[in-house]
Amino acid sequence: MGSYLGLAAPAPALAQAPVELIRTGHVPADSLYKLLYVPIEVPAGTREIRVQESYPHQGKNVLNMGIYDPRGHQAGHPRGFRGWSGGAKNEFFINAQAASTGYVPGPVGAGTWHVLLYPSTIEPAGLDWQLRVTLVPGAAGPAFQPTPAPAVANDRPGWYQGDLHLHTLHSDGKRTQQELVDEASAQGLDFLISTEHNTNSANLSWGQYASPKLLIINGEEVTTTAFGHWNALGLDATTLLDWRYAPADSAIASATAQVRALGGLAIINHPFFPDTVNRFRFGVRHFDGIEVWNGRWDARNERALAWWDALLRQGRPTLAVAASDTHTAAPSPNQLGRPRTVVQAGGLSRTGIMQGLRRGRAYLVADRLISLTLTAQAGAATAGLGDTLAVVAVQVIRVAFELRGAPAGTITLRSDLGVLATNPVAASGPTVVRWPLPNAHPRYLRVEVRTPQGAMLALTNPIWVSSPATRRPASKKLIK
Template identity: 45%
Template sequence: MSFAPADTRTLRGTLPPGSPDHVYVPFEVPPGTREIAVSYAYDRPSVPAGTPGNALDIGVFDERGTDLGGGGFRGWSGGARTEFFLRADDATPGYLPGPLGAGTWHLALGPYTVAPQGLSYEITVTLTAGAPGVTPVPVYPPERAAGRGRDWYRGDCHLHSWHSDGRRTPAEIAALARAAGLDFVHSSDHNTPASHPHWADAAGDDLLVMLGEEVTTRNGHVLALGTDPGTFVDWRYRARDGVFGSVARQVREAGGLVVPAHPCADCVGCGWRFGFAEADAVEVWNGPWTPDDEAALAAWDAALVTSVREGGRPLPAMGNSDAHRDPDTVGLPQTVVLADGLTRAAVLAGLRAGRSYVAESRTVTVALTATAPDGRHAGVGERLTAPPDTPVTVALEVTGSPRCSLRLVTDQGVLLTSGPLPVSGTGSLRWRTTPAQASYVRAEVRHETAAGPVPGVMAAFTNPVFLGPVRA
């Protein structure tokens, strides 16, 4: 379908139940187009209780095409917006400004859920002729902040701005991060890097801003964490397609980490189905502690047991807020990482190594160490190499956790519990073990519970300290 300059056309269609994950609606852009404006609507019929209704996402690809890998990608707003525009000099949040090349463009429709009656849509496309504006040269946040040298740094690596389905600007998120005592944040908008240049003014000597994406597939979500500025990571595949390995390599080649997000979430398409062979870490705690997080913790701990018994790579855990809008709390939870400095490279290295713990707020601090009789010691994410029968002293120090209980967990399960802590929130725990008895030790700090044997809501947990030699 072709358009005359300043012309408006309406595109209609109906998607039946069982439609493909992505449907492409072509339209022609003539030479000399200054602006493309799109609005859309779809029907929302009544459905029986427990049956998903209609939900339709949208994005756009330019004349370079829709092939996987995103050469033609120009923006995605999912279901967060009913209209958007693109020009050379500007674009709706979530979309990329740039030249409007002549040729066949495609609207990308994502029928997230389709009612039994089907989903009827109507799209209005308006093309305005005129001289193009000048595309701005993107300026990205710096890859380092002042920092404190080698130290523990607090961050939230799963945050959404108004460049996807969040409601906060980067500046508003940065202000909340500073108020939460964070040293670093990570941009994780869904399926678009459009926010990346808009974080430059939010960064500063006191706040490192890392860039990336939450890749939102139909078989789970994954953080492309700390990639090079402007990196686009495609989301249009399922586990059965066998392409995730190449996507994970792309993320790592762009300097980032592959971190499955909220792997046990039960929303449509949210639960992780790709396995963890390509993961660099996993988001075990997402937002306020829920049964989903408890399930993710149990699954992660079972994977730790398998890794230490079979000689595989232990997968570090993270925690992030996934904050979108009020009243979501930035920094609940936060990952506290031991890094050589407040730089992108150093923070990512600490996260990849598991030199980190997760806490509900800036007030909570946790220190977990294992010490051999000769004075050698190891902290979270590290290994204390010692013969199997070597006596090892495990020490846990906690502050900021009033009335919380302390737990030490090994590959044999929970082996020691102490508490509750006094109202000061400060306490410690000492335990003697050997590498033969415990291949690893990790700590949990739990709030009080009134549900008998059910553990309380998490206040903090650590990655493990590993004991003994590495198993071949």
């Protein structure tokens, strides 16, 4: 605690009253998905900006909200990004030290700020909106210091369980960061990937919550609403990916390239969820993988799985991931860690997990109790998940599968040639299966384990097979 005794007393500041600005407008129903920027002139000496949005909430009206400072607000150049709350909030504040969740603290610089309003559903009558902006004068005070999570928790090689898709109060989730982390530890998760909608604000403070037992990796759920959602995984805490483009803008190629340049991965989220809104419309060729399992297993996951399998049949290595997309601790189809992705990594670190995922060294399970191993052997060569097994024409492929912690169900060995084998889950103890494949020449091998009702319990990424029969060129035909 400092003492100011002995210092000259500062001149008393003139008591300045906050300035209040009102902006109003009308969004007609045909302005769905149109970006509306409302300029706000902020004078020098402003300590805090507060924005309150109001519009009729009856029916389906949703007017998403965010803000940019004078450093830049144009699509593709979000240098001035200062926060986004989508439809989850109707007010926020920003000052030098603090901000509402979803928003980025820092100096309230003088110049033209832009509030972004984005209607994602509108009633036929359109909607009238109002912004009440309060500019609070005063000295800025000490600056906010970001505390990003460390990139390394440990350097021990192993299989690590993670949830790759989750939300807190920094977007439309209902938990604080601390509540999410406490629940993750209780669920036995080794890592989390933070994926708030269209903001990196949570990534600036995960260092306060990470621990040697829980790695937290930065991400963002890039959310267009009109054209679908995708996850940028493995980012720097300060990276913010823009979402303001359409498939025809061909901006998606540079956005996903930006993610890969950081060592990260671009994953298509819940491509069929739900069927009409948020349907994925960008080209799959720009992406590293597909979230084939989002929350509780259902028909939309089944469609995503079929889409992924069709890509594998074309010989296109595409990663499959499972994630909860959790928003709340309350009962829901999206419970933290259910499902989860288990990754073989050189260590519990951002780089280790990203490399494991990129190589396809990952399997997907319904809960923390289930684990598995899958290997394939031909002669002296052995391959695990994500590897390629080199086979000469006359060799037998020997597949070994072990499953632990699964309830009653059915195991299937699958390939581009269809289902190659079916076995029951053992009534007690681990299930150990050996499948010799004397005559098959599959392009890939993968395993599914399902309940008697058909719900997914476990799903592996493929082991690829390179044999004289499969060394044919990949089909040029695209899926979409």
